[in-house]
Amino acid sequence: MIAAIMPSTAVKPALETPLNAIDCDVHPNVPNLRALIPYMEPYWRDSIVDRGIDAIDSASYPPNSPLTARADWRDADKRVATRVEDVQKHVFDGLGADIAILNSLYGVQLVLNEDMARAFTRALNDWVRAEWLDRDPRLRASIILPMHNVEHAVDELERCAGDHRFVQAMMLVGGETPLGRRHYWPIYERLEKLGLPLGVHAGSSYRNPVTSLGWPSYYMEDYTAQAQGFQSQLTSLITEGVFAHCPGLKVVLMESGVTWLPGFMWRLQKFWRGLRFETPWVDRPPMDIVRDNVRLTMQPLDAPDDPEIVARLIDHFNSDDMLLFASDYPHWQFDGAAAMPAGISAALARKIKVDNPLATYPRLRETTA
Amino acid sequence: MTRESLHPDPERATNRLCVIDCDIHPKTSMEDLKPFMARHWWDTLDTFGARPRHGFASGFPYPKAQPQAARRDSWPPSGGLPGSDLKFMRDQLLDFYDLDYGIMNFLSPTGQGFQNSDLSVAMAYAANEAARVRWTGPEKRLKASIVVPYEDGEESAKEITRLAGMPDYVQVQMLSRTSELAGKKRYWPIYEAASAHGLPVSFHVFGYSGWPSTSGGWASYYIEEMAEHCTSCQSLLASLVIEGVFERFPRLKVVLIEAGFAWLPALAYRLDRNWLRLRAETPHLKRRPSEYIREHVFVTTQPMEEPEKPEHLMDVLDWIGFDRILFATDYPHWDFDDPRHALPAALTPSQRRMILSENARKLYGFP
Amino acid sequence: MARHVVAASSEIAPGDRKLVDAGGRAIVIFNLGGEFFALANRCPHQAGELHKGKLCGLVRSPEPGVYEYTREGEMIRCPWHSWEFDVRTGKSWCDPARIRTRRYDVKVEHGADLVEGPYVAETFKVAIENDYLVIDV
Ligand code: FES
Numbered sequence: 069m070i071a072a073i074m075p076s077t078a079v080k081p082a083l084e085t086p087l088n089a090i091d092c093d094v095h096p097n098v099p100n101l102r103a104l105i106p107y108m109e110p111y112w113r114d115s116i117v118d119r120g121i122d123a124i125d126s127a128s129y130p131p132n133s134p135l136t137a138r139a140d141w142r143d144a145d146k147r148v149a150t151r152v153e154d155v156q157k158h159v160f161d162g163l164g165a166d167i168a169i170l171n172s173l174y175g176v177q178l179v180l181n182e183d184m185a186r187a188f189t190r191a192l193n194d195w196v197r198a199e200w201l202d203r204d205p206r207l208r209a210s211i212i213l214p215m216h217n218v219e220h221a222v223d224e225l226e227r228c229a230g231d232h233r234f235v236q237a238m239m240l241v242g243g244e245t246p247l248g249r250r251h252y253w254p255i256y257e258r259l260e261k262l263g264l265p266l267g268v269h270a271g272s273s274y275r276n277p278v279t280s281l282g283w284p285s286y287y288m289e290d291y292t293a294q295a296q297g298f299q300s301q302l303t304s305l306i307t308e309g310v311f312a313h314c315p316g317l318k319v320v321l322m323e324s325g326v327t328w329l330p331g332f333m334w335r336l337q338k339f340w341r342g343l344r345f346e347t348p349w350v351d352r353p354p355m356d357i358v359r360d361n362v363r364l365t366m367q368p369l370d371a372p373d374d375p376e377i378v379a380r381l382i383d384h385f386n387s388d389d390m391l392l393f394a395s396d397y398p399h400w401q402f403d404g405a406a407a408m409p410a411g412i413s414a415a416l417a418r419k420i421k422v423d424n425p426l427a428t429y430p431r432l433r434e435t436t437a
Numbered sequence: 438m439t440r441e442s443l444h445p446d447p448e449r450a451t452n453r454l455c456v457i458d459c460d461i462h463p464k465t466s467m468e469d470l471k472p473f474m475a476r477h478w479w480d481t482l483d484t485f486g487a488r489p490r491h492g493f494a495s496g497f498p499y500p501k502a503q504p505q506a507a508r509r510d511s512w513p514p515s516g517g518l519p520g521s522d523l524k525f526m527r528d529q530l531l532d533f534y535d536l537d538y539g540i541m542n543f544l545s546p547t548g549q550g551f552q553n554s555d556l557s558v559a560m561a562y563a564a565n566e567a568a569r570v571r572w573t574g575p576e577k578r579l580k581a582s583i584v585v586p587y588e589d590g591e592e593s594a595k596e597i598t599r600l601a602g603m604p605d606y607v608q609v610q611m612l613s614r615t616s617e618l619a620g621k622k623r624y625w626p627i628y629e630a631a632s633a634h635g636l637p638v639s640f641h642v643f644g645y646s647g648w649p650s651t652s653g654g655w656a657s658y659y660i661e662e663m664a665e666h667c668t669s670c671q672s673l674l675a676s677l678v679i680e681g682v683f684e685r686f687p688r689l690k691v692v693l694i695e696a697g698f699a700w701l702p703a704l705a706y707r708l709d710r711n712w713l714r715l716r717a718e719t720p721h722l723k724r725r726p727s728e729y730i731r732e733h734v735f736v737t738t739q740p741m742e743e744p745e746k747p748e749h750l751m752d753v754l755d756w757i758g759f760d761r762i763l764f765a766t767d768y769p770h771w772d773f774d775d776p777r778h779a780l781p782a783a784l785t786p787s788q789r790r791m792i793l794s795e796n797a798r799k800l801y802g803f804p
Numbered sequence: 805m806a807r808h809v810v811a812a813s814s815e816i817a818p819g820d821r822k823l824v825d826a827g828g829r830a831i832v833i834f835n836l837g838g839e840f841f842a843l844a845n846r847c848p849h850q851a852g853e854l855h856k857g858k859l860c861g862l863v864r865s866p867e868p869g870v871y872e873y874t875r876e877g878e879m880i881r882c883p884w885h886s887w888e889f890d891v892r893t894g895k896s897w898c899d900p901a902r903i904r905t906r907r908y909d910v911k912v913e914h915g916a917d918l919v920e921g922p923y924v925a926e927t928f929k930v931a932i933e934n935d936y937l938v939i940d941v
Contacts, residue, residue, distance in 0.1 A: 135714045245654040246661075250868070276654055279672035280665065281646045282617045285680060288715040289618070292675050292707055293652060296668040300651035303664045308657065309868030325707050331699025331753060334742035336664045341898040342771070342886030343502050343660040348872075349865040353898070355745065370707040377756070381703075384749050400714055502886055503858070509883035510856035773884055778850040 090425035090432065091165035093269075093322050093365040093394035096200055098174040098192065099150045107191035107198070112184065124188070126175035128240075128271040128294075129399075130287060138400035149398040152203040159397050160206060163405055167425075167432065168397075169235060170200055170209040171322065177240050177273045182217045186224070189214040193228050201233045208432065210238035210267050213255065216275075221255050229262050235431040236265040236320065241297040242272025248301075248308030256314045263430045265318035265363070268301060270294040295324040295370070299332045302362065306336070309349040311361050318428055320363045323396055325370030330384035333358060359387045363428050365394035366420060367401040369409050378411025392428060393421040454790065456776045457797040458539040459737050460641070460694050460765035461530070461579070464520035465567045467546050473563035478556060488552045490616060490647035498645070499662040503771050511769030519769035523576055530768045531578055534776055537794060538803055539579050541572060542610050542641045542694060547584045549612050550644045557586035561596055565606075573605035580801070582610035582639060590626035597627065601634035607801045608637045608692065612644030613666060619673045620680030628686045637690040637735070637800060640673060642666035663772075670696035671704050674734065678708060681721040683729040690800065691734050695767060698736040699744075702756040705730050731758060735800060737765035738792065739774040750781050754788075763800070764793045805940055812928075813840070813912050813935040819877055823855040826939045831908060833937060834859075834891045836878055842939050843880075843894045844906035852884035854905065860888070862897070911938045 098104065101122055105113050115121065129136045137148040141158050149155065159168050176192050179185035189212050196209045211228040213221040221239075228234050237259055239247070247268065259266050271294070277283045278293045280300075298321050305311065305319060333355045340354050350357070371378045382391075395407045402409075408417050426432050471479055491498045503509060505519050511529065513522035520526065531539060548560025561584045568581040583606045585593035593609075600606045609631045617623065619640065631638045643666070649655045650665050670693055683689060708726035716722065722729075736757065744750050754762060764780070767773050780789060797803070810824035816835040823832050823845055830845035832855035845854050861876035879888045879897065888897040894907035916932040930936060 133715070134717070135711070242652050243654065246651060246656055247653060249657070272652065276649050276652055278652050279618060279676075280648055280651055280669045281613075281615060281619070281672050281676070282648050284618055284672075284676060285621065286715075286718055288711050288718055289672070289675055289679050291715070292679075292704075292711055293672055295703075295707060296671050297652040299668045300656065300661075300665060301653050303661050304651070304653070304656060307661055309865075312865075313868055325703065327703040327706060328700060330744065330749065331697075331703060331742060332664075332667065334699050334744045334750075335667055335697050335740070336660075338740060338743045338885075339660050339663045339772075341896075342882075343658075343663070344898065345860070345863050345886075345888070346502065346658050346660055347868075348863040349868040349870075351864070368707070368710060370703055370710060372706055372709070380752050384744070384752070386745055401710075508852075509858055509881075510853060771884060771886060775850045775884075 087166050087422045089163070089165045089393050089421040091159055091163065091168040091395050091397070092320070092392040092425055093367065094155060094159055094168040094170050094397045095149060095173055095399065096155070096170045096196060097149045097398075098172065098195065099147070104188065104191040104195050107194040108187060112187040112191075115184075124175040124179060126173060126178055126271060127274070128290070129173060133287065135291065135400050137398040141398045152200055152207070155207070155397070156204060159395060163395050163397070163407055165395070167206050167208060169429075170196055170207060171238055171267060171269055172196055172210075172212055173269065173271055176212060177215055177271075182214070182220065185214045185216065186220045189224060190227070193224065197231065197233070201231075208233050208235045210234065210236045213237050213239050215239045215243055215273065218251055218254055222258055225255065225258055225262070229264065232431050232434055234264075235429045236267045238267035238269055240271040240273055241268050241294060241301055241324065242274065242276065242278060244273065244275040246301060246304035246308070248304035248306070248310050250308065253310070253313060256310055256317050260314040260317045265320050265428055267320045267322055268298070270323040272297070295328050298324045299328060302332075302358070303336060306354050306357055307347045307350060309347065311357050312349040312351070315361075318361055318363060320365065320392065320428065322365045322394070323368070323399070325368055326364045326366060326391060327370045327381045329358070329364065359390065363390055363392050363424065365396070366391045367394045367396040367407060371409060371411075373410070375411030378409050382412060382416070388416055388419055389424055389427070391420045392425050455537045455794040456534055456764065457537050457794045457803065458530070458534075458766045458768070458776075459692070459763040459797055460739060460767050461539040461541050462520050462544055462768065462770060463526065463541050463572050463579070464518045465543060465546070465564060465571055466521065469567040469571055470546060470560065470563035473566040474559055478559045481556060487548070489550055490552060490645040499659040502659060506771055507769050508771050508773050523572065526768070527576070530766065531576070536578055538797070538801075540607060540797075540801070541568065541579055541581050542639065543568065543582065543584050544641070544643065549584060549587060550614070550616065554586060554589045558589060558592045561586040565596065565600055569605050580607040581605050582608045583636070584610055585627055587611045587624060587627060588616055590623050594626035594630035597630040597634060597636065601630075601636060606636070608639050611638060611640050613640045613642045613670050613673055613696065614644035614646040615673075616647050618676035620676030620678070620682050625682070625685070628682055628689050632686045632689040635688070637692050639692040639694050640670065641694040642670065642696050667696050667700050671700055674704065674730070675708060678726045678729050679719055679722070681719070683733045684721055684723060689733060692737065692763065692800075693734065694737045694765065695739060696736070697740060697742050698738070698757060698762065699742040699750070699753050701730070701736060702753060731761070735761050735763055735796070737763045738779065739765040739767045740772040741774055741779045747781050748783060751783050754781075759788045759791050760796055762792045763797045808939050808941060809913075809918055809930060809936045810939050811937045813937050816840070816937075819859070821855055821859070823853075824939075826908075826941050829941055831939060833910060834880070836891060840910045840912065840937055841891050842908040842910040843889065843891065844908070846905065847882045847884065847887065848896070848903055848905055849882065849885060849887055852882045854880055854882060854889065856883040857881050858883070859891070862888075909940045912936070913938045
């Protein structure tokens with residue numbers, strides 16, 4: 069019997085000073101599967117040992133790849149972001165964030181046996197709660213959803229949602245079927261009721277090749293292709309009518325650039341004008357839907373260093389509300405402490421760092437008002 | 438019919454503005470191909486069907502929004518399918534807009550991407566022969582793309598070499614949805630032959646890769662398929678760059694047709710960033726990805742992206758480079774762009790001229 | 805403003821449309837079950853000719869998966885990019901406030917009344933026993 073996660077007593081942290089920055093995308097690393105054993109039921113605990121299951125790391129982030137961890141954030145033994153102290157040192161102290169949202173990318177969503185996937189995902193969420201959230205009041209987290217069984221996903225959501233340090237639920241951009249499909253809607257209905265955004269993060273469960281033209285040769289293609297995955301999934305969420313059905317649902321697109329969005333929407337919106345009869349529930353311009361319902365974390369930005377071009381790229385959004393500050397720690401997206409790219413005005417930077425995250429995540433407001 | 442001024446501001450339109458249309462779809466019929474195919478192959482088609490990489494014996498996985506995906510005014514009065522009647526094409530396109538040249542891309546029947554690669558080889562040959570008989574012979578303004586059975590790289594190279602000397606053919610035509618990413622070695626003989634003969638390689642959107650239409654599985658709607666063309670073209674282009682195709686074939690020019698272009702700067706920035714971090718994996722790349730793209734890649738305009746603020750499109754054109762952009766109508770398809778109305782009003786006369794004709798004139802070597 | 809006699813009303817059957825010329829303007833007249841409506845023939849997008857478009861119903865949806873199909877034959881889809889225009893108002897479906905094609909008043913008048921009045925009927929003879937369509941431009 070898996071216990072529901074009860075509201076934590078640590079839910080009222082001392083954050084009385086004005087906030088400096090809310091880091092919306094930080095990745096705690098599970099050092100190895102054994103770390104989750106204390107959080108598993110006996111059958112799965114023994115299965116891991118008896119079957120010699122020792123690694124479920126995702127190929128989306130090869131552990132030694134330079135992008136997976138910035139060199140100066142790794143320890144001498146190459147370990148990175150496996151303990152609360154790492155985030156304290158590099159995100160809170162190093163980058164000046166005062167709240168961080170933890171999004172675990174451990175490979176639980178790749179597991180093909182749906183019962184095993186559920187067991188591992190539960191253990192992961194409990195591990196994040198016990199080993200991270202309980203250890204620093206500035207930490208928040210996403211509930212990782214076991215996505216290839218919708219009932220399991222809803223159950224996990226219900227089980228964890230009582231703890232308000234979980235501020236959103238998260239799935240990967242590369243799944244088995246497009247995220248707008250109606251069989252997923254029980255998850256979205258529940259999220260909307262709970263006021264929890266849906267986080268969609270780079271990464272794949274590898275049920276499909278990472279491109280619509282098959283498997284690439286290089287990891288660089290895999291990582292690059294995540295942005296195309298987001299374009300497809302955003303199209304699916306819009307055209308299938310998720311936002312018509314759940315108008316209050318916020319979706320946060322995480323870690324695949326932001327500059328693709330305006331140009332992609334121009335194309336989709338143009339087609340919508342002539343093809344809207346095919347999906348008549350999309351009854352307003354897709355870009356309006358996106359501005360109301362979709363947010364993006366801002367690392368990586370996918371822009372050149374030229375601040376003027378950055379400013380123009382941001383101007384293409386016709387909105388100051390859509391970007392959320394994120395370091396993507398420990399992934400290597402920038403050097404030094406320059407998480408906020410040059411070319412973004414001070415006023416907009418303030419919105420991105422604090423106001424937009426607070427507006428996106430209602431549960432952050434509970435503890436920071 | 439009267440010709441209106443091609444310039445939106447007649448005051449400034451002192452001279453005739455030349456247009457080269459880089460994407461016309463003439464409809465060649467199966468009957469046109471038959472004289473050039475062995476009996477076995479049309480019997481095969483007749484008995485077992487075409488068998489592209491999808492499940493429909495006829496029709497498409499994503500039904501179009503209008504019959505033949507055609508402009509509703511493009512059905513020839515003589516009967517037949519849109520694009521099948523040269524006289525009507527002259528009335529509606531070639532003479533109406535007074536085109537200097539029109540580049541033809543053949544979509545079907547061509548056999549491209551069929552599961553049976555030998556059938557593709559036979560049909561590509563026939564489609565290329567029929568192109569001369571039906572189109573480039575009778576109409577000198579029309580130029581053909583060489584249809585290649587691209588899943589068989591060696592046979593494609595042979596077909597390129599067979600036709601490359603003839604003035605009727607000005608480029609090599611692939612579809613965007615190849616069964617593997619376009620940078621893979623199996624397609625290199627195509628790039629080798631094309632660049633040896635100085636022919637650009639075009640990727641026209643569509644085709645069926647056999648893989649789900651998105652990396653997250655099969656999409657449901659035609660509008661998704663249409664939107665998806667630009668995502669698959671991003672993966673296609675990333676593959677060409679990262680596999681080192683431009684390093685290997687330094688004279689190769691690539692034309693991306695009907696995928697739009699507003700996505701290109703963001704992709705180039707993304708590739709550059711990723712390359713800086715991940716370059717240890719691809720030592721064969723000597724330059725930034727964006728440099729290969731700037732040097733080797735052209736895009737056609739149609740379907741023109743239409744931003745909320747038109748000036749935003751000017752940013753994008755500027756970032757891509759005004760010399761890399763080729764005008765296309767996509768006649769007779771429904772998402773046709775009219776050369777009088779599609780381009781942003783803010784273009785200078787010289788930018789407009791580059792996009793409407795001069796870039797294509799240079800690329801294809803037209804007088 | 806001039807009034808133009810552009811067609812005999814019997815020329816356009818219910819469900820049909822006809823392109824007419826009114827003082828040099830290309831105008832398309834629709835007959836919706838006996839009511840006549842006139843729109844500028846030029847699509848405000850890229851100038852597709854609306855009289856060559858497809859008349860369809862209006863599909864709306866109160867909820868994904870539910871298709872409410874009403875007003876059959878009252879929306880004209882541009883022959884090019886398929887933007888929908890309401891035949892009764894000229895307004896586009898996708899952006900009714902900003903994208904619309906000009907709508908003209910069209911009246912049915914008796915030939916007997918027309919032979920007297922200050923009307924322009926450039927292209928054909930008016931017979932007193934017939935009804936005619938008259939457009940103000
Ligand atoms: S010209 Fe009418 S919809 Fe484009």
